[in-house]
Amino acid sequence: MPVKLEAQRICLEYYQPRTGRRLLALDDIDLAIMDGEFVSIVGPSGCGKTTFLNVVDGLLPATSGRILLDGKVVTEPGQDRAMVFQDASLLPWRTVLGNVLYGLECQGIGTRPARQRAQHFIEMVGLQGFEHHYPYELSGGMQQRANLARALVMDPQVLLMDEPFAALDAQTREVMQEELLQIWRQAKKTVLFITHQINEAIYLSDRVIVFTTRPGRVKQSVTIDIERPRKLAVKRDPRFLQLEDFVWNLIEDEVRKTMLADRSSRGSAEVGPPDSGV
Amino acid sequence: MRTEGQTLYAADVTGVSSLGKFYVEHERGLIGTGAVLTFLLAWEAVTRSRLVDPLFLSSPTLIVRAGYELFAEGTIWRDLRVSGTEFVVGYLMAAGVAIPLGLALGWYRRLYFCLGPFIDVLNAVPRVALLPVIIIWFGIGVWSKIVVVFLGAVIPMLINTFSGVKTTEERFLKVARSFGASELKIFWTIVFPGTVPFIFTGLKYAAGRALLGVVVGELYAATAGIGFLITVSGATFQTDKVFVGILIVTTTGVLVVELLDRLERRFEGWRPKVGSAT
Numbered sequence A: 001m002p003v004k005l006e007a008q009r010i011c012l013e014y015y016q017p018r019t020g021r022r023l024l025a026l027d028d029i030d031l032a033i034m035d036g037e038f039v040s041i042v043g044p045s046g047c048g049k050t051t052f053l054n055v056v057d058g059l060l061p062a063t064s065g066r067i068l069l070d071g072k073v074v075t076e077p078g079q080d081r082a083m084v085f086q087d088a089s090l091l092p093w094r095t096v097l098g099n100v101l102y103g104l105e106c107q108g109i110g111t112r113p114a115r116q117r118a119q120h121f122i123e124m125v126g127l128q129g130f131e132h133h134y135p136y137e138l139s140g141g142m143q144q145r146a147n148l149a150r151a152l153v154m155d156p157q158v159l160l161m162d163e164p165f166a167a168l169d170a171q172t173r174e175v176m177q178e179e180l181l182q183i184w185r186q187a188k189k190t191v192l193f194i195t196h197q198i199n200e201a202i203y204l205s206d207r208v209i210v211f212t213t214r215p216g217r218v219k220q221s222v223t224i225d226i227e228r229p230r231k232l233a234v235k236r237d238p239r240f241l242q243l244e245d246f247v248w249n250l251i252e253d254e255v256r257k258t259m260l261a262d263r264s265s266r267g268s269a270e271v272g273p274p275d276s277g278v
Numbered sequence B: 001m002r003t004e005g006q007t008l009y010a011a012d013v014t015g016v017s018s019l020g021k022f023y024v025e026h027e028r029g030l031i032g033t034g035a036v037l038t039f040l041l042a043w044e045a046v047t048r049s050r051l052v053d054p055l056f057l058s059s060p061t062l063i064v065r066a067g068y069e070l071f072a073e074g075t076i077w078r079d080l081r082v083s084g085t086e087f088v089v090g091y092l093m094a095a096g097v098a099i100p101l102g103l104a105l106g107w108y109r110r111l112y113f114c115l116g117p118f119i120d121v122l123n124a125v126p127r128v129a130l131l132p133v134i135i136i137w138f139g140i141g142v143w144s145k146i147v148v149v150f151l152g153a154v155i156p157m158l159i160n161t162f163s164g165v166k167t168t169e170e171r172f173l174k175v176a177r178s179f180g181a182s183e184l185k186i187f188w189t190i191v192f193p194g195t196v197p198f199i200f201t202g203l204k205y206a207a208g209r210a211l212l213g214v215v216v217g218e219l220y221a222a223t224a225g226i227g228f229l230i231t232v233s234g235a236t237f238q239t240d241k242v243f244v245g246i247l248i249v250t251t252t253g254v255l256v257v258e259l260l261d262r263l264e265r266r267f268e269g270w271r272p273k274v275g276s277a278t
């Protein structure tokens, strides 16, 4: 299988004009994702996962390094990728249907076929009957599902998903996981998936990437060699639990580091004044 | 329309008599009307009892009679037409300039850098102080007043529209860019809808400023108009007529704001209704 998506030595530094400080969010990330691979990223909160996904989508220019998609350098968002945003970010002045149609409108896809596709995905995420509701009339989980439909309807080659199921109850979450796996399998998509739920990452993925605490680096890439299709019961399989434990420990190490670093020298992980040259 | 989505914070009215229930449901209106009525009665009583000279204070009944006479005589129609023209033309011209310009200023940073200083100065200068030169330039006819109205109304509309654009949320811009929206599309689907509430705030505030412009302009130099009527009546101690003029101006202000409120509600189905009850 060819490499679909490649991150080469990605560094990203945020600059806060208010304080004049720079903050290194991503430090030298190297990652290659195969065509059709399902990869999850896990890591402590604030380690740069969302930032990384933004860079991959082309929303944030990397300070150094580059993203390659099918061997071509990514400089801006494109139709081959679609993002499920962490904060649902539904446009408040559009109904659910309007929001799901938004991307198709941007691509200039005709109303009739667009509506049919939108309807299909609205039903898939279980929001039928709410097409004409505004975001403020939805629960957090419903908003998140509309957000999901908005990305899926674009039928992108690469799906970038930032904690898409975080706001859902356990049952809905499992249904959504099934749907996602089915889309992934049938449409042969490449998925980059962020989650805080380790068992979700393992259940869904071919590979789980563990990020270090900020600045985000790849701590370890864990291959999940559990055959597919996976049944829900696999989550209680000893091999599954072993993997879960393993990833858990990797993250725990990192979280501990953050806490200690914060306590001993506040903000030492941050890059001091701009002239300190990192 | 979307009644099912609304929660009604009905007061606990079980076990109260129907009169009590009526009171609870209409509490706000009843208290308001009661207060106004009491005020009017007190006013009437104070002048009837000769506690204060009616020439000095006038009274509700005297005002009603003066109003009746003014309309019966018919000269007031001309005043209404003149003032109405000044208000409507000046106000609409202001809106026609301020809304597009405010949107452009918010959208094109360099345009703001260029025009910002002028706007700040125009905002700081008391428009009344400009009256003498405006009269010199435009004469004492309707046009000088239209200019005064325009200058009074244009600033609040402009500043509000501008800040509306400026408060566009970064996350919605991200969504739009992620879906590959063109600049024009971003403007009309993200920036503009978010600015509409600000535009209405500006329009409502500007209505008061515009009316002020009419009255002050006519006070200073005019041959007809409601402001002119107020000045002349005041100079000849016809307090009743002064109040008729004030009443007309006030009513216009209230009506314009009410009209704008209704218009706004048609645009604002997507916003949760806050504080509409009690």
Ligand SMILES: Nc1ncnc2c1ncn2[C@@H]1O[C@H](COP(=O)(O)OP(=O)(O)OP(=O)(O)O)[C@@H](O)[C@H]1O
Binding pocket: A014, A015, A016, A023, A025, A044, A045, A046, A047, A048, A049, A050, A051, A052, A086, A214
């Ligand atoms: N726009 C920004 N400007 C400055 N700093 C930012 C900005 N966005 C994020 N950061 C910082 O970059 C770091 C990484 O943030 P990011 O949102 O990528 O974390 P995350 O891994 O997605 O966290 P979480 O799991 O909580 O969503 C954080 O320390 C945050 O403070």
Ligand SMILES: [Mg+2]
Binding pocket: A049, A050, A051, A086, A162
């Ligand atoms: Mg995040």
